[in-house]
Amino acid sequence: MWRRTVPIMITFFVGTVLVVAEFIPHKPFGNLGEDFSLYFDIIAVFAFILGGGNLCRVHFSKIYRGKTDWQFSIVTLLGFFVMLAAGLFKIGNPMGIQGDVTAAGSLFADLYDSIFTPLQGTMYALLAFFVASASYRAFRAKNIDASILLIAAFVILLGRTPAPSLIADFFAGAGIGFMATAFNFVPTLTDWIMDVPNLAGQRAILIGIALGVISMALRLILGVERTYLGADSK
């Protein structure tokens, strides 16, 4: 009862109230959505203790048991505790403990700028390579679907650069008028693909997603879907 029924009732209650609140401007319903988000943020901070604890446990046990690459676990833990201390105690913060945690000049901000930012940026930048290898592999005219994918991608790729007008100029210079005209149309075609079929596809996806979300949300609110609650017995 306390383990299963109550949670389902809570889900039902909170979900229903939030749906209904959308239509009630009067206090306290008007701001309920925001309040929920605030609540969630606060719960998430508490929950972090579980996550952070798990991180420490995993790496401590790796070091303790001397598993492969245990040396790097030391680095992880060091990074974690140094950053945590720098942030929680606001070490080197020009305004002391009152200042913003990310205030420039603090150890926290320095570590962020010189270590966190380049790592984050580079990891993100790896996409440039992966996008190239993925398109090399995926854009092959294997069948109708793949061919359409290929053509659409290729036209957009071409149209997003100044290349078409350069090529058109080349053809115009060589006296091949119709080719020049054709290449001059590439940017128009790009816009057309983005504005028309792309838009249509996006809309179908968006409407589908909306219905999927609605149905999923109802399954959760009504307690039909209760996987997330876990085991019945202890």
Place this chain on the structure above:
Amino acid sequence: MDSNIVGVWIAAFLTLGIMSFLYKDNPWYKFSEAIFVGLSAGYWFASLFWQSLHAKFWTNWSPAVQSLFQGQFDYNLLYTGAGILGLMMLLRLVPPIGWISRWPLSVVVGGTAGLYLINYLVSNAIRQIGSTIQPAVTFPESIGWVQSGGVIIGNVLVFAVLLVSLGFILFGRSSTIDLPTPTKLFFFLIALVACGLGTFYSLSMPLNLTGLIIFMGVFCGLIYFFFSKEHTGFFGGAATVGTWFLMVTFGASFGYTVMSRMSLLIGRIDFLLVEWLKVVK
């Protein structure tokens, strides 16, 4: 100044460490990864602690409690609920009563379900349906040359797509429309003539068919997502056309994105060449 140079060198060291992963996994990458994981976890916790727990919870809740002792009720006292839910979450660390953590979880899931239901209904479903309702055909009074050229290309494309789709629905492998071939051919011919006339017409008079193709795309796309019916017959044909539209969407989005992915790397290369090595001004 000096600390700045040290910072740049550290950044360059880590940048190259991550990039080395492209060649293969190696200790340099492992080091960069390890420091990234640890540091960022610490970063997030510290930020959440100050920016959520302190700024949003403590600064609102503690004055409310104080004023309660002075006999006044403050709306912010409701934050107590959040604190209690957070503590309940932590009860997971006490196995015998760990199940209590399901309560805050139910609050989270219930709230998420409620909010998403409404937001997606309004922003994704209702609004997108509303903006799809537009004339399938319009007759713009005057349009510039390039634009009209675009429209003509568009129209020819529309007709081509229409014909191919029809052909697919009628003669495609998965087509199960039960009509004699001559009848099918007859329909197809009518469509062909209509499209030809349309093309001819759009050459002489501005005719904008973008609405039609958007309508078709949304309609067929929705049919593709239909679960209640097998994709056969007309339904199968329409669903296939729907997948084509999805493919165009994916291809276009992919193609559109390549550029920005490149620019991310430009940022890093810029850092290496300009800020670190200073070989480019």
Place this chain on the structure above:
Amino acid sequence: MCGLFCVWKMLKLKVAIFTLLFLLLSCFSAVAQTEEEISDTTASEEPSYRIPKLAPVTNLEVQDSPDDAGGEIELTWKLSADDTEDNGLVSKYVILRSQNRTSDFHIVGVANHQDTSYIDKGTQDGTEYYYKVVTFPKYEGEVRLTREEIDPLMDEFPEFTELGIKDVSMLAEYDRNLAAAFIDEILGISAVAGPVKSSAQWFNSKDLDTFIIGLVICTSVVIFIGLARGGRKLFLRRIGGLQAIENAIGRATEMGKSILFIPGIQDMDDVQTVAGITILGRIAKTIAEYDTKINMPVSRSIVMTTARETIKEAYLSAGRPDAYSDDMVHYITDEQFGYVAAVDGIMVREKPATCFYLGAFFAESLIMAETGNSIGAIQIAGTAMPAQLPFFVAACDYTLIGEELFAASAYLSGEPKQLGSLKGQDVGKVIAMVFIIVGTAFATLAAVTGSETFLEITNMIKSWFSA
């Protein structure tokens, strides 16, 4: 016949009267013009600037903003005669408010020229207010005041922070007693409107359309869940990706390798993560039955605890509770790319046979999917992030597109109630398609025939979907 003649005569008379009136008016305006010219010349001799007096707004109406949480009053008016689309003389409308009809008016806000409405969002519910609107002219003269001079002025008359340097310069040139400018009728001031009180409403009537549409869709989902629960057999077609899930788990078992499950990088407050976790519940059961290893690095603590519960439940119901371990799910970091760096590392070192990516993804989608591809894993993805779908489609073996992600867990569960909800979803699609067809049909008819009636019908349908 006679009647017609009478009408004709009367019309003629009217025309005559109007002509006369018109002539008279033009005479007046000519006189007025010369007067203005004279005043202009005198103005140039005097040091003080003459603020042109503009026509006030008319028909000022005030009312409590409907459908709000209180604290708002809505003002509407008809444009001043001097406020024309191009080259109008009006720069803005200044809104003044007071709690009594005759005095104590203070600026509460500024509306742009060409605006015909303003919402005062700073009212106290239940208090009576009076409003007037001041037509504020464009200033063509020189801006003489500097910021340093204006700041003390603004301290003196705090309301003027609403106005720019130019405006205050203009008022200051006229008279150092700035506030007087608003009382002395130098500016075009409208009639006072009010009293009006703001209040909060209990139902947002603007959202009625949304409410009805939402209700219809939700009801159909609920009805189908009920029908299915009642034992009605419902037909649903198979989704391609789902068979693949089973095969992928089988493959990992055969190869004796692990399965990697990534539930996205968002927390449990994203419904996609919830969808991913529910699918995990079904998959984990199969995994438990096959006795395959699952590795699930997560980037959110709440997801970690939820996933553990879910997997534990799956192992229990598969009858193998002893095989479960908390280590299957481990937290890495909340940071998007830190998480990806770690997941990539796990992939190349552990070489899982199968990777699942089910949840909310951002830029990391392709980094993971490409790394997964390079180690030869079977990859199954599902997300409702439209921007990431193309990458999963390109790099993975199967992708659950948008809606399919949410449907997958219902499919995999095989429970009639869950499948029923999918039917309800389809009803939603039918509704969408019907309205799109009907709306497009009317819109097209309106465009082709130019008929007003069709246009009205189209606009009506559109208005239902404009929440």
Place this chain on the structure above:
Amino acid sequence: MNFWKALLAIDRRWIFLFVFLALAVPMFLNVDFELSISREVQGLYDALDKLQPNSKVLMSFDYDPPSAPELQPMADAIMKYCLKKRLRIIIMGLWPQGPIQANMALARAFADKNIDQSEYVYGIHYVNLGYQAGNEFVIQRMGSSFYDMFKNDYAGNRYEELPLMRGIKNFNDIDFSINFSAGYPGTVEWVQIAVDRFHVRLGAGNTAVQAPQVYPYYNSGQVVGLAGGMRGAAELEGIFAYNAETDVVYKDRGTKYMLSQTIAHAVVMFFIVVGNIAYFVIGRKDKLKTSK
């Protein structure tokens, strides 16, 4: 193994190398482009151009350093333009790093010789309200009160001490808002809440990834102007520099980077073409084999 087969099975690290070279080598060159200005960018320009001096413009910086190569040039161009046009600028960020990026844009704008920093006073002509956590709910709350969300600005000044902010209660007091967005929360949330609920006029600068999602909003008029990706940035630089009452047509980073980008693009396209040729050649050979 024949040539085409080898090509199809090429180690992806070769592709990586080519991409890297394609991006790095052009950095050493310097070439000018001429770009056609797209409708969306023109729309953004027109919207800003129509504003009266002293109009209040809200800029939300919703991105972080990784997206800066695309969005920073846009922010720079618009910041310069707004300052030149003497619009009042209110800066905020839904991403923690946003306000820092904004300060960079400001610094770069003040470094421009056509902009005299002494003419602009912090707190009166521009304000940086800083970052506020809460994603779309920040926007929602700003709908009723900016003050509720930003009691202090980035530098720690109190809201009511800022002359510019004294007159600003909520979106009603904002003439135009611009959002530089790299994801969530970003343009989509601004549209859904600020535009749809509070009728804010919104322009957006997006990363190329975001742009396709924002297109529907542009087409339905919910966003008045839109710049997408590096090309959008280059266009913005072009149109804003050209029209900003100075004759200087400056080529800035966005335009410079475009060369690298275009060549890297060409490399990607080259590989796609080669891959398809190889695929067809082999396909035909395989067919010939089977027919034998």
